[in-house]
Amino acid sequence: MESVTIYNKIISSDVLVGIISRIKEKKELVHLDEKVCLRYIITYFMQHGKALAKFSEAKDFSSIQRSKEVDELIKAVREEVRLVYGLYQTEDISKIDHLLDKLEKDFKNKSIERTKDDHDRILRLNRSTSERLEFYEKFFSDIFAITDKPISIIDLACGLNPMAWPYYQLRNVRYTACELNEQDVQHLQRYFDIIKPYTGIQGKAVKLDLTKDSLDGFTADVCFLLKVLDLLDASVAERIITSLRCRWIVASFPTKTITEQAMRFKRRAGFQKMLRRLGLKYQTLTYENELVYIITKETL
C-alpha cells in the first residue's frame, strides 16, 4: 500500500496498513476490500484535521496504536462501513434455519402468495432486504415494467434478496444467486430447493468473490447488482459492468447514510460518468432509501 497525501500532509503506508488491519479485526469486516476501507479513512481525515495532523507526524503505526485518536478513527470508520457492508445481517440471522424449516412446512399447505409472512420474517434478518419490505412489490413491478419479465436472472452479491421471490411475481425463471458469504450460499440453495416444486424456479446458489472471480459464462436477461457497488473499487465495478453478458443491469445504491453524503454523490457521479464513457444508456428509479439504475446492456 502506498502512502497518501491529504491537504499536503502525508500519512505513511505503515500507518495506513496498521489502521486497516485493526478495522478488519472484526469478524464481520474481514472481507472488506482494502481500497474501499482506505476511501473511508481518507474521508475521515478530510473531516478531522487534528487527527490528520497527528497521524501524519507518526513515523509508524506502533507509535500511535494505543492513542485515543486511533480508537476514534477506527470506531468511526467501522460504523461507516457497517452501514453498507458489515451489518447487512441482523443479530437474528441465526434464526434462518428455523424460519426455512417453517417455510418448508407451510409451503406444503399454502400457495406462494400465502407464504408471504414466512418470507417477510426471513427478509427481516438482513438489513437490505428488510429495508425493502416497505416497497418490494413496487420495486420489482417498476423494474420489470422497463426490462420486461425476465426468464433468467443473475443476482450478484445477492445477500438474501432472492428470498423475496413472492414479490417478483414471476414463474419458471432460471435464477443464479452469487454471494461471497458461504453461509448465505447454503441458505439460498436450501431456499431454492424448498420453493422449486411450487414456483418452477431453477435456482442455483454460487459462492463468488466479485473482486477476484471471473464472470465468464454468466448470461441472463437481468443482472442485479443491488447495494454492492459502493463496496467495490471503481475498477472492479467497471470490469463487472463490461464483462456481464445480459440485456439489463439493475444496479442500486443506498441513499441513507449519516456522514458520507458528499463522498456518495461523488461516487454516483463517477458511476454515471463511467456508464456514459462505456456508451451505456440508463434510467433511474428512486425509493425511500435506494437509488436504482436500470442499464441497457446488450441484445443476447
Ligand SMILES: C[S@@+](CC[C@H](N)C(=O)[O-])C[C@H]1O[C@@H](n2cnc3c(N)ncnc32)[C@H](O)[C@@H]1O
Ligand atoms: C449491502 S449487502 C446487499 C445485499 C443484496 N444485494 C441486497 O441488496 O439485498 C452487500 C452484499 O455484498 C456482499 N459482498 C461484499 N463484498 C463482496 C464481494 N467481493 N463479492 C461478492 N459479494 C460481496 C456481502 O456479503 C453482502 O451480502
